[in-house]
Amino acid sequence: MKNLVVTYLLVILPFSLVAQKPVPVKPRILISTDIGGTDPDDNQSITHFLMYSNLFETEGLVSSPSYGNGTKHELLRMIDLYEKDLPKLSQHVTNYPTPDALRAVCKQGRHGEAPFKGYATATEGSNWIITCAKKKSEQPLWVLVWGGLEDVAQALHDAPEIQHKIKVYWIGGPNKKWSANSYAYIARNFPNLWFIEANGSYNGFFSNNGVPDSLNTSNYYDHYIRAAGYLGNDFKSYYKGNIKMGDTPSLLYMMDGNPNNPFRESWGGSFETFNRSPRTIFNRNTSTADTVGVYSIMEFHVKGPNLNIPADSACFTMTVQAQIGEQKWAGYYLGHGNYAIRYIPKQSETLSYTLSSPIPGFPQGSGKFVVHNVWPGKRSTSDFKLGSNWYTDRGDTSLFDGRQQGGKTVLKWRNAALLDWAKRWSWLY
Template structure:
């Protein structure tokens, strides 16, 4: 299969340039992403795909792979995916007026492929290569310093087949290099291949998210009908919810480059949730997997994966205004060819830094530091509002903290006298007064040292 060329980063610092429509240019790294989805099993995959495409300028999407899972054990074609990509093609010109970087429809069609047609590890091995597994190998092999995030909205046997082939055809050193460039994120576990990967390749970066429901408005409410489904071709292919809406969306929201978190630092927390560095033994897939085969995963025990922290779904919901309004605004973009007729994201600047990077600073206990959002701006000329937040959950310091003028452009933070050796996470929210109001974020991690 001939795969399309995908542009790569050529700067040693691995930074690409991007602008929000007519806004202020920023520097940030676009994540590389491949989505595997068991479309047709539950309409929530279609919902997540609509959101993924409407914000696709934020990512380098390198594959859209139709996969299987415990709720859809066979696949035959890409028809559902093609329909959504066709809808994207109808609104591409509008989206491109509002932000740079949207992939061309023909490119998305070229990376929309079939993966494994059968279920789980039964479809991994000799003679089991698929366009999806081959696409994963080609993407990881590409000369690009950025890791490849492979998201499992269904089962993970496409990446399992890719890993199996590399293991069988390359040296141990080449296999280790291949695995080091993978970032795996599966939703709930939907076949036995994830357990196989985690057992046989314990060093692979593997998140299994289980806190994926309950972060959105109530299903089939007015929010969906009025703010999403009635807005043009993409809204029209966003189906009603059967069980729970958009259960797969947290996979790509974890790496959404909005300034809130570094996805490599999984304990920071962002739009996709927060995860613990303490790997968990035997995070089981959805109950249907054991119904198919009682020992499908237990036969790989012990296996270990990264899982959600104790915050659970609250790690996502705390940012609900930001991600809900982001989706609404982007669908607004899809139905207007006039930049002035929609709202656009502000740019958040922290202490003079205009990137979206997480910032780090060493300070002394008992001192006072100034937090400064000067230089933040809005491309539409809207008024801006500021909120400085002590995000206690990922901070190792768990005591009380005082931020003076916490809703002002500048704020003062008193470093507690008992914080030596601890970390403090401060999040800046900048939001405008447009319709809907849109958010930008920055994070500062303070490492506290003694004042002696």
Template sequence: MSCNSKSESNMTFDVIIDTDLGGDPDDIQSLFRAVHYSDILKIKGIVSTPCTQIEAHPWDTIPHVELISSWIKRIDVDHLRQNGYNDLMDEKTLLGLVTLGSEHPGLPALEKSSEGSQWIIKTARNYTKENPLWILVWGSITTTAQALYDAPDIADKIRIYYISSSNTLHDTASRDFIFDFMENKYAELWWIENGILPRGTHETFRGVYQSGLQEGEWAYTAFVDHNIRNHGSDHSGLFAEKCGDVFPVANWPKSSLKEGDSPSILYLTSSVIGNVGDVDDPTKESWGGQFRHYDEDKFPNHYIDLDLPAYECQWTIGKWRYDFLKDWKQRWDRYDSKE
């Protein structure tokens, strides 16, 4: 089993989020979703990984750990828990899980170990092939690669869902290290690579915002105004505004709900909420996309985008847009409703 519970309605998944939060605001959008779904995703770590877009994003001047922690406070998950949603993780626990990973892209090396890579190792060693730790990579795969470099023994204890494309371009060396690791040390590494190069040719993950239903409140440029603004709390006066009013929109597409990393979340929540998919088999349909083997005989657990045009790859997520956004809308309403 790849979950903590055999009852589908109670399935949970232990995850580490490896994020370059601080670049395009879509990582912040996905962090909101992860915390709102922490009844299903039991977060065991939130590790910062390097962002290479500092000049384009002024708030990259804020230390990554501090920035991640600030947005967790903004969410005010304890407000939701007080409304009766006690299965969500509490704020104190979440803040204690934020760690500093690699600060610069590049090939793993002995001297590049970080608090974050060591946290991945320490955590992963509590798991098994049958009960794995999921690592959701929302940026360059630098820190996760370093963890595998330092501790190859964790390879059979983890499953990686990696948003590739631009993230691979930001640190191609670390991505290639993962592939070489699989080729030379552990061919059974479990790895979804969503967005294989060349950039723009497939990019299944983009289906989360630019595919599927785009009418009315469900449009990627309208959802925030209709369903997030004027929602949330001010954390009992800690902040001047409700979190829904400061929820950031993406830089590109302009003013959008992008959530480019959220397919990794949707992949795990799909079978629990939507009764779609099988987390053990990425070749089946799911809210988080549908994939194919890269080379099943050689690498039985390495999955990549379908061998189809980009719009068809993205449709494997977009076709479920109403379903996963309807549930997201309902979760925002929890700020104002008691269970």
């Protein structure tokens, strides 16, 4: 079977598209994931990570569910499956990490989004980020964030000196919605952090545009995984085996070439600098005359009753009607009769909302606004100013995959990455 996979690989793609570029040093990585919390694609990406874990110095696996009920026990369950498949994997690669070594670095992070200030209290996960970042090493700690930024923000708040020791690759997009406050805290207070914000490019990994039939998201499982091993049998539990794996580009980025150069072409995308994170502040109800860019921060500020409650108390609700249905978001009391909430839209559409609270005298409100598929969009005096090491999806319209900015920078390498993975699945037959 292995020879058949290799033969097919060489027929379907030129070898130059298949071969990975050498990585100068085995990277130190810490993965922050909302596995088990919001989206089963994290389980798919953890499966991919475990099968390639020989390529990394894995220093942390942190459960950081900004939404949902994920815990580190789901990470431990996946490692149990890996342990059962390890004898077969080790026949081909000898330097896989031991299951106990991986279990030892599994930590529990924050459950739920941070309050308006962007951080709350330390967690096992945020403390572990600090511990790993402070290790003596000539190499940075790469923090790959697959969900919310709450534990990263908490670690930076508690130990701001680590900002010069970590590099972050964040799968943003919809995750920004769940992590608006922590993102805003980092952008405001750590503009010199080395940070990749991938909002659109990662979507190229589960795009079927121009993809051979066998590598289609709905066909890959039957062609290559086929319940191979314990991990392959488990894979069918997520999206019925259909490939999504939206977080995997962060791993691919670390596997192909020098990760210190975000401008290069790599399996995990190619990026460009941006020097401001867009933010629009509203002190009124909005209408369809108001437009904002996708992935940008919206802040709604409201004057209301002066309460004797702690600042940053969740006390009102923003209910948003979107294409995917109704969603509710917590708003916070800032003190002295000031209330505020952040919202980050994830796609182009017209949204309507209401602001409500059980607090007597709270000014109930409602409105609409239009989201344009433009990132980072037009400048505003309220934007967060960023340093020279913030990167995001390339804005060249020729690199859009549909509406996804930069999507083709990942899509062009998708076949090569999946065929390479197919070889590893063949080890488990």
